[in-house]
Amino acid sequence: MKRDEIIVGMVIFLFGAATALLSLRMPIGTFRMAGTGLFPLCLGILLMILSAAFVLKLFLQHKKIFTPKETIVKAPGTIKQIVLFVGTLGLATLFFNKLGYPLIAFLLIVALLRILGMKRWTWNILLSLVTAITSYFLFVQWLKIPLPKGWIGL
Amino acid sequence: MLESLQHLATGFTIAATIHNLFYCLMGTIVGTLIGVLPGIGPIAGIALLIPATFGLHPTSAIIMLAGIYYGAMYGGSTTSILLNVPGETASVITCIDGYQMAQKGRAGPALAICAIGSFIAGTIGLFGLVFLAPPLAQAALAFGPPEYFSLMVFGFVVLSNVTGASLLKALMMAIVGLIIGTIGLDPVTGDARFTFGSIYLLGGIEFVAVAIGLFGIGEVLINVEKPAGMLEQRVLIPRLRELYPTLRDIKRSIGPILRGAGIGFGVGLVPGPAPVIATYSSYMIERKISKTPDDFGKGAIEGVAGPESANNSACQAAFIPLFVLGIPFAPPTAILLGALLIHGVSPGPLMISLHPGLFWGVVASMYIGNFILLVLNLPFVPLFANILRIPKKILLPLIILFCITGMFTVNNSVFDIWVMLLLGGIGFLMRKWAYEGAPLLLALVLGPKLEVAFRQSLMISHGDFGFFFNRPISMAFLLATMIFLVIPLIRVIFKKTMKGGGRQ
Numbered sequence: 001m002k003r004d005e006i007i008v009g010m011v012i013f014l015f016g017a018a019t020a021l022l023s024l025r026m027p028i029g030t031f032r033m034a035g036t037g038l039f040p041l042c043l044g045i046l047l048m049i050l051s052a053a054f055v056l057k058l059f060l061q062h063k064k065i066f067t068p069k070e071t072i073v074k075a076p077g078t079i080k081q082i083v084l085f086v087g088t089l090g091l092a093t094l095f096f097n098k099l100g101y102p103l104i105a106f107l108l109i110v111a112l113l114r115i116l117g118m119k120r121w122t123w124n125i126l127l128s129l130v131t132a133i134t135s136y137f138l139f140v141q142w143l144k145i146p147l148p149k150g151w152i153g154l
Numbered sequence: 155m156l157e158s159l160q161h162l163a164t165g166f167t168i169a170a171t172i173h174n175l176f177y178c179l180m181g182t183i184v185g186t187l188i189g190v191l192p193g194i195g196p197i198a199g200i201a202l203l204i205p206a207t208f209g210l211h212p213t214s215a216i217i218m219l220a221g222i223y224y225g226a227m228y229g230g231s232t233t234s235i236l237l238n239v240p241g242e243t244a245s246v247i248t249c250i251d252g253y254q255m256a257q258k259g260r261a262g263p264a265l266a267i268c269a270i271g272s273f274i275a276g277t278i279g280l281f282g283l284v285f286l287a288p289p290l291a292q293a294a295l296a297f298g299p300p301e302y303f304s305l306m307v308f309g310f311v312v313l314s315n316v317t318g319a320s321l322l323k324a325l326m327m328a329i330v331g332l333i334i335g336t337i338g339l340d341p342v343t344g345d346a347r348f349t350f351g352s353i354y355l356l357g358g359i360e361f362v363a364v365a366i367g368l369f370g371i372g373e374v375l376i377n378v379e380k381p382a383g384m385l386e387q388r389v390l391i392p393r394l395r396e397l398y399p400t401l402r403d404i405k406r407s408i409g410p411i412l413r414g415a416g417i418g419f420g421v422g423l424v425p426g427p428a429p430v431i432a433t434y435s436s437y438m439i440e441r442k443i444s445k446t447p448d449d450f451g452k453g454a455i456e457g458v459a460g461p462e463s464a465n466n467s468a469c470q471a472a473f474i475p476l477f478v479l480g481i482p483f484a485p486p487t488a489i490l491l492g493a494l495l496i497h498g499v500s501p502g503p504l505m506i507s508l509h510p511g512l513f514w515g516v517v518a519s520m521y522i523g524n525f526i527l528l529v530l531n532l533p534f535v536p537l538f539a540n541i542l543r544i545p546k547k548i549l550l551p552l553i554i555l556f557c558i559t560g561m562f563t564v565n566n567s568v569f570d571i572w573v574m575l576l577l578g579g580i581g582f583l584m585r586k587w588a589y590e591g592a593p594l595l596l597a598l599v600l601g602p603k604l605e606v607a608f609r610q611s612l613m614i615s616h617g618d619f620g621f622f623f624n625r626p627i628s629m630a631f632l633l634a635t636m637i638f639l640v641i642p643l644i645r646v647i648f649k650k651t652m653k654g655g656g657r658q
Contacts, residue, residue: 036343037347082379097568
């Protein structure tokens with residue numbers, strides 16, 4: 001786990017370095033008359049210093065003094081579930097405007113229920129339908145929120 | 155003093171309109187539901203419901219959001235007692251004796267004492283707020299850019315010091331939050347920064363997306379990973395007739411309630427996760443002064459009454475720096491600051507004089523909200539507890555749909571949903587590696603203010619950093635910051651020395 005911690009520390013260091021480098025492309029000015037890039041440049045450098053100190057601290061430790069709350073990966077099934085879950089959210093966002101809110105709400109719930117282990121299709125579809133209709137009436141009809149209508153035009 | 159009471163009376167006339175009472179009631183009920191559901195804490199709850207307040211008058215909107223905040227804190231205690239699962243971090247202490255009481259069939263009195271204690275603490279907190287906020291606002295007028303800068307730096311360091319396992323990690327997250335806060339237009343020159351030519355990034359990263367992503371989606375993903383059906387089997391649901399505490403319970407609780415209220419109010423005024431520190435301090439003090447300290451951890455009602463009162467009081471006191479200085483010291487109040495800004499209200503020393511209706515209306519509504527929680531929530535405890543029986547596989551998709559809908563509503567932008575999902579993924583990984591989201595969120599909200607204060611100070615002083623130390627208030631905050639940074643180092647050195655001594 002210490003190796004993971006070091007990698008995370010390095011990623012944060014790179015984020016700080018990227019911030020500093022991108023800031024240098026902006027006008028820096030002087031401390032008397034700070035330019036657009038001065039503040040993010042200072043932050044980038046500060047983040048690099050902190051993350052370097054963090055990584056160095058981990059390197060210097062001979063034994064693991066810190067254990068994260070949970071392990072990163074629990075079981076292959078869990079990873080698959082997380083990937084499917086996140087993938088479904090990505091797909092729903094991608095087609096949010098095109099398919100429209102009511103249809104996306106229905107399809108999203110159907111997919112997420114299935115991923116989370118609702119095996120019976122009848123219950124799944126019924127629950128998704130009820131959720132989609134309720135949320136449509138709540139957000140679109142009652143609260144008058146202009147959600148995408150999509151090709152079904154609702 | 156009399157003037158404050160007169161203003162408070164005006165506040166009650168504003169808060170007690172049917173319209174505002176309705177939103178207060180809605181806020182407290184929805185907040186309780188959010189608090190009861192493990193995973194959706196007050197931060198995600200308030201962030202999720204900000205879009206629902208867009209059509210409302212700013213006063214009604216803040217009344218509703220403040221109600222959600224209280225309700226969520228109260229709901230968190232319910233799950234702590236009935237399920238041994240804290241709905242939010244401030245309820246962790248309540249788990250210790252609250253759950254033990256529930257195990258002994260005394261869940262009802264524990265829940266009742268929570269509500270009564272919260273109400274009494276809320277009343278004390280209200281008077282503290284009424285009498286302290288106006289003079290503090292006057293004093294805050296003496297704050298210039300260097301004082302604001304030093305105060306905000308102090309706030310970040312204190313919050314980083316007391317949250318999570320590692321100060322370095324928390325500080326890194328605060329810096330990341332500040333960097334994310336620089337995306338968009340430069341607050342001083344108006345030039346675009348880190349936008350990469352995208353018009354979506356010109357307005358900066360939507361803080362609601364960060365809040366819902368880190369605290370809502372991140373938590374849902376953590377729950378997806380956990381085995382199914384973990385929670386719903388263990389719920390202890392008290393019957394209505396078992397809810398009322400005995401006279402002996404009340405006698406034993408009154409001292410801890412009053413002490414908890416005092417501790418909570420004091421802690422709430424300083425930067426940091428006030429409710430967490432307040433509940434912990436209250437519990438420790440009650441155990442220390444108790445004649446029967448051995449009862450603590452085995453179902454002592456004092457261990458529930460004190461921390462719960464401290465929790466409520468700290469929440470109330472946390473509004474003082476928000477309203478008076480415009481600086482939130484904790485993530486929930488940071489979200490409320492964002493909501494205030496969305497509604498065109500800029501909190502600060504002039505807020506009480508510029509928006510008296512909003513300030514006093516919200517203050518009065520806090521009291522009404524506490525009363526609603528006391529009267530309504532107690533009889534509905536069995537109902538709220540039943541919500542915990544909804545299987546996770548049904549609950550999580552509903553939360554996700556609500557997150558996506560709420561996020562789209564903020565700017566009618568799918569781009570914001572992408573940002574929310576990205577931050578959700580990052581939030582999930584942050585939890586895995588024990589990085590706290592609170593410093594990041596607070597830094598994101600305060601980042602532009604901090605930058606403006608920093609640059610203005612340097613402009614005034616012609617680039618002289620000594621300016622921050624020449625002004626007494628600013629110097630005091632910076633000295634306090636140094637102390638908070640040095641304390642963990644001293645602690646480490648002390649521990650190492652002790653270990654070395656032990657070996658010899």
